[in-house]
Amino acid sequence: MQGGSGLNSVPPASIDKTRVLDVKPLRSLKPIWPSPDQAPNYVQAPPSGPFPAGYSPFYPFASPPPASQPPAAPTPLRSFRTPEPSTAVPNGDVESSMDASRGSDSRKRSGRPLRSAQKMTSAERRSRALEIPVNHNFVSPISLVQREDGNREVVDLVMIAFDGLRRRLSQLEDSGMTPSGLAKRADLKAGNMLMTKMFRTNQRRRVGTVPGVEVGDIFFFRMELCVLGLHAPSMAGIDYLNVKGESDEDPVALSIVSSGYYDDDAGDENVLIYSGQGGGANMVEKQASDQKLERGNLALERSLRRGNEVRVIRGMRDGVNLNSKVYVYDGLYTIQESWMQKGKSGANIFKYKLVRVPGQSPAFGIWKSIEKWKEGVSTRAGLINPDLTSGAEGTPVTLVNDVDNEKAPGYFTYFPSLRYFKPYNALSSSSCKCQSSCNPGDLNCSCNQTNKGDFAYIGNGILVSRKPMLYECGPSCQCFPGCKNRVSQSGLKLRLEVFKTKDRGWGLRSWDPIRAGTFICEYAGEVIDKARLKQRLQEGEKDDYVFDTSRVYQPFKWNDPGLLERDSSDDPSAEEVYNIPSPLVISAKSFGNVARFMNHSCYPNVFWQPIIYEDNSQSYMHIAFFTLRHIPPMTELTYDYGVVTNEGDVSSNLRKRKCLCGSSKCRGFFGL
Template sequence: MEGFSGNQHDKTRVFDVKPLRSLMPIFPDAKQGPPFVCAPPFGPFPSGFSPFYPFSSPQAQPQEQAQPQAQSREQAQPQAQTQEQAHAYQHTPDLNQSQRGQASFVTPLRTFRTDDLPNGHSEHEESNSLKRKSRKTKKTPTQFGSGEGAAVSGGGFVSGISVPDRENGNRELVINVLLRFDALRRRFAQLEDAKEAVSGVIKRADLKAGSSCMSKGVRTNMTKRLGIVPGVEIGDIFFFRFEMCLVGLHSPSMAGIDYMVIKDDADEDPVATSIVSSGYYDNDEANSDILIYSGHGGNADRDKQASDQKLERGNLALERSLRRFSPVRVIRGFKDASKNGSPKIYIYDGLYEIKESWVEKGKSGHNTFKYKLVRIPGQPPAFAVWKSVQKWKEGFPSREGLILPDLTSGAESIPVSLVNDIDTEKGPAYFTYSPTVKYSEQFRLVHPSSGCDCHPACKPGNLNCSCIRKNDGDFPYTGNGILVSRKPVIYECSPACPCMNCKNRVTQMGLKVRLEVFKTANKGWGLRSWDPIRAGSFICIYAGEAKNKSMLQGAVADDDYTFDTTRAYTPFKWNYEPGLAEEDNSEEISEDFYIPAPLVISAKNVGNVARFMNHSCSPNVFWQPVMYEHNNQSFFHVAFFALSHIPPMTELTYDYGVSRPSGTEAGAPLYGKKKCLCGSEYCRGSFG
């Protein structure tokens, strides 16, 4: 085989070893201008869970499995083509011309209408609990596509659609599976939080949710395949390896190499389908399109001694993929170095080719297999975007197009950049930055809301806490501040409560992610994040001047920076399904909003980052009513949360809704006042 250039490696030729039948995989059952503003995410595993390969369904014929989607056109090529020609053709991703060289993500996990690892247990969210006082439980079998929670165009999941194809998915189905898994995981994390508060035992909510989804058929792309996975897009991010299992991107819950067996004439070869680069042992070169991947095995044997890696199973599969010029899906695993204790995040970086392999001595002195993988050209950037963001965070190089490093002038604890790499405009119209809402006397509720008496903090599951009781007995957030379920109203603790370190103060604590206001191509200014955002994470509130719509009489008709609670919003489902959690379906939490009074918040003169968030008919952010006190009076706040996992540098959008003209009858069609430019497949044409 071709050697690795340079003499820095102690190389040993990998011999052509025929795979033995005994080596066949066994699948067990289981970027400066004048300022314009003034103002200041092995083991241990709990009992009942273990690593497994979930793809235990009958596999397709090997000859069919061995062909990635890009090969369908190759069949029409003359048989006399050279090996190099066949190689280049076979591994070119199926991308249209507009996508080639595109410097942005390809709509990763954001095809919605409104709103939306297993590596130890350092994430408190995944290990938590609460027992609802009046909730009865019973085992209710829920089959995927049986009428409960199937995919719906534009977002969420609803009942009453046909049974989806589990063997071959699509984008809508992949999104639906991920939404349902994460909704269930959040519920299990909520339950485990309460149990942990009592027993101190930490359990993995992601494993429990994954197991339930597997057993109930909430999964897709069950047939193993080489190359592209239907519905999974380059740039998609995952916070749990189980998510990749459920959508067919990478099946092992722990192993870094996934492979399948291909029968060719009389031989049976294991061929790699995907790898997960841990970021710990793999040598990522300066070029983000090159990955030096270490083989598996040899870390320790039964005597706890390191040993040479063997050319078998995953290692052999990578070797065979090299010889067959077979594409391999690469998932990059990493942690955000700027955030202590952050969970590992996985980003799908597309298809790579294995260019060469060799053996070298590892730190232990034993032989380790090394594989050089090169990213196939023409794919949208993914990991490269992440690396650029990390450099911006470190201050080198400076963000291209930077106008202001912090447009909030210190009003927020985390700076918000102002960037324009589109044209020469130096910023939006003048406004005063304020991180809070300005309320007048008319918005105080008649009955003040008393605070709780918890010291030093509210504990999940404590039904003696008045704040928990107002939330129907549930702590609304998981241990690391992820919203569990949409509710008519979320009640947070407030300055009237003595529990100053309470985790039930999520929306009051300001920004938690590094945001950027940027100039869009055709929608003015927009908002996006440098950080990956997990589904259910708080983003910001809508700050501005609160006004009573009933007294305005059209005064804000020409105000483009308003939030109006009385608009019609497309309903959608985001919460978990009680049946999947083995709970009584009658206890399902309502997702209808309770609006204390008709309210318009104008951010035209005074406002925060939320004023820059654009409308989309397929948004990745939703709003949630939240109540807490100011000077012993309760006020209604509009808080924004991530509907799904949002990759870095993805524009944040929410549904502006459609106005209800006076005299409009219930059920009559509503039409927006502004033309929509969201470009979504499900665009309704207008908004506002």
């Protein structure tokens, strides 16, 4: 079975999973302390004992019962209570860093105490209120039912809204259009605004899977886990709630985040050795102390006894941006064992062994495989060619087929850009006179002026918003070739792979996790006249590699969802409608790059953006592809091919194909 651990980890059969837990809201939890007679027994012991003489082992440190003895009957669980409608973090009380601790003792890491809203002066409150140009008339599109229980479309909608708002806040900060410090943590601001406006889902807390969140999904910010209901705390690594049993209340663990801050052993794809929270166990100074059996630690111990499943989110360093982390949802695990040992700080810490539930889709296991491929590409199963581009790109593109015996796609010449036979003069651009690199907010930069004063990208090269037309600096500009406004001209940066699909020919995917708004590639090939294309089709010439801007494309929203006020009274939705005065038709049949291998989907994860820049005083338009949402490694990259506009055209029937994308929004056909 895929994703199986190879270990038998079956919860006690007597657990009735049809019954629902009765849960108190998180803010009402009370820590449960061990009894006085148990407190002195915090001693270091291996997972299976033995304990030192004179000490009486207590749960969870007692050795597991022999196989001949039946396990203790689990405590039955009752129904959840619905939590309060909002758990938004108040302005001013948001932590400066979220993924650094599993316990509340981390609130002092910043070196100064947090200033609560109640202790702020009226002037400070007014200043805070003016920081973000909030649209107070915004109404969340998420219904009450969807807030409690989501689905895949709702999850994607919330994720796109979160990242669109976060990018816009970052852009405002970069441009100096807001008070300093607004977007130092734009992810916190964006998450707080979404939760305040009820733009969230899966607010009903639960044990087990979260509706709409799939195993293998990736996240770049802890607040994304919060707004989706996957892991409620924005900092703590253990999410738990009190549940009502037959006689008393106990905490139960819902999810954990293993972010590498504590002494976790996360090297195995099916087993995780997880460290408990609290005690400053991450520290090497004298302040470190032994962890206590309370809060999240107690919840994990109780979940070990109950046998309930726990969601596991694994955090790891982003291979593309080494200063950030990626979090992957690795599915459901069960806790099989616990013990105490000395950590690197010298303090005693709790350890929990979690084993992945068999039968789930691979997630973290895929990352482990990719690590091996990067060490030596020859270990990649089905490898045909280690670099399809033959050095034309700075980053190699592997060619793989583990489906059938086809050795290569049809012959073509790899070409990384467009072959123009004449300039594209339908739109004009102007070259800037900036020294070194163009700067956000510089109104003297002609390229910024052409983009209506906005710098198109934030610091890490992420596109902020879809535009009717985006203007980049080009070879005619005086800024350096490494200017941050030349993202689409930088070539491939991701480690891509062309692979054989089961039913749609060749496809394209990435070894790297990809953040929403990341540049993938441009559509390379020969720019041809629409009349010439029509003539080719009428003559019976087959061309399955045509990109045509005049097709009808499914509309979608990707920019800031409207939570921020706009300086202009224009309809915000109009900004996402492309403005292309004359069609651009590109054929990648004979000349092209990796874009020619991207398949169609009626529910794609990639979109195209028209970009224009100047070269030798002539304007040329290009089609650049950006990611619509976060894309996990080894997920196929797809975009909408569109539909031919003129059904009466003789070429339209020749260019219509049956769609095999398999999405719930499939139209049944697409243009080609």
